[in-house]
Amino acid sequence: MIAARHFDRRGGKLLVVGAKGAMRRLPRTELASLFEAGDLIVANDAATLPASLKGTHRETGAPVEIRLAAWIRLGDPTGFVAIAFGAGDHRTRTEDRLAPPPLAAGDRLALGPLQAIIERVLDHPRLLVLRFLGERAAIHAGLARHGRPIQYAHVPEPLALWDVWTRIAAAPAAFEAPSAGFALDWATLAAWRRRRIGFATLTHAAGISSTGDALLDKRLPFDEPYQVPHSTAAAVAAAKARGGKVVAIGTSVVRALEAAADEAGVIRAGDGVARGRIGRETRLRIVEALLTGAHQPGESHFELLKAFADEATLERMSAAFIANDFRGHEFGDSVLIARARRSPEDRAMSALVPASLAE
């Protein structure tokens, strides 16, 4: 039995949902044999921060857990948007966690070796802007030593950073793991390269997936900054020009690529912010297939799938997850879903969709 916190690299399952709604079940290791020469796989290379910090609210002496949830400026560790919890830890379901003591601008938090000051309480008593005191290197050191990965009650054992870094993790930017990337390993990337399938990365600061508060959860995902390297923008343009498919590894890649695309479907390299939600009404300009977790209706990531497939297809997909015992959490099984064809333009594009995803 593989513990829930260990990604099941060898035994993981994959459901492939084609552009016409056809479904196939494969071992996830078969990813290496999917796609076609000229396609481009784009993944999120964000490394996950140890974004859960335990400590004390200095004014009251009350215990708190602070979960860093968004950057003020990407890569600058002095300021974050954060969610506050009271006493307890991840083993209690987030929605059952105690509230923090009343918090106000100017309050101080002692978080292990880190000292922070609440700059503002936003429009919810648990949503803060906080600033760490001290130099950046000392803040990095304090986070590295004291912080723990954000985790939830379905995985009771404490996670270490190595549990939440994907093989391609490069830039410490994400608050929770860009978990679709767990499916990638270097042997799979080498197999794609031999088959002339391209691989490129961007960095997207994937935010937290649950706050334990229904009102706050409705606002997720928060605005998420991203960086697209010039080499990745060029690779997307080249793939489009040769009629290749762009495949996103994870919903964060969909958000970043679609936010970085202009009306004509050209990706702007550089920094940007992915705002708002992608859903049924979104017309995807770039991404033609998505590898993601086995999300179920009601999860925020499930809404994004509506940009790829109609309700009936997604219902059949959910049923297939249940029938085939797919595990839905961040270390669980995967689905590869192709974008359904809706417009005449999409139908023209479908001529180029290879057999493995066309049905």
Place this chain on the structure above:
Amino acid sequence: MRRENAFEDLRVAITGGTSGLGLALTRLMTRCGARVAFVARTVSSVERVAQETGAHGIVGDVGRKDDIHPIALQILGNLGGLDVLINNASSLGPVPLALLSDTECEELEQALAVNLLGVFRLTRALFGALAAAARDGRGALVVNISSDAAVTAYPGWGAYGASKAALRHLTAIWDKEEKDDSVRFLSFDPGDMDTPLHALALPETDPATLKRPEDAAAEIAEAIGASLRRAERFAGARP
């Protein structure tokens, strides 16, 4: 990407950066315009070298599994990525040197923990960043500091020699495996240097007869420069 000075803005991490060869490398790389993060175990030494060189000092022990990701996180957070990793930190094993039949298991474990497992773990934790640098045409490189004890069987150097021999082979295999990802791996034997590690091993040696670590650091810089120029030519030749 073309750089006049191969080291300008190069992001370099050096383990064992507060003494011997590591200190010489930290000084040389910062002088050449590289952005350097170095790792060492002792807080006061890390602070002193950070102050002197302007490099980012990171306190950690590459021989401890639990320290690896915190070290990697700080390297990437401080440098914003990584182009060159120099695995220089080394453990001698038993001090004074001992015959293998007199070497405690824990002493061999310690040499392997630093010289082999520590290098493996840190390199693996940073591999995603190195591969990202390579994809960006920056030419990523891992330099593992080796020794002639990795090749020649010197009595008394069993723990160190065995760990360095394993490291040398690890380096060679990794280099073959990752050629296509454009992350290169290099073993570098700096020779017998006037360093604290050498003094621990052979305290009776006259330091004047030994190579200066600054000279070895210059040779390593030369090798890094050559590797990056090759990577640039390779990137330039790609369609």
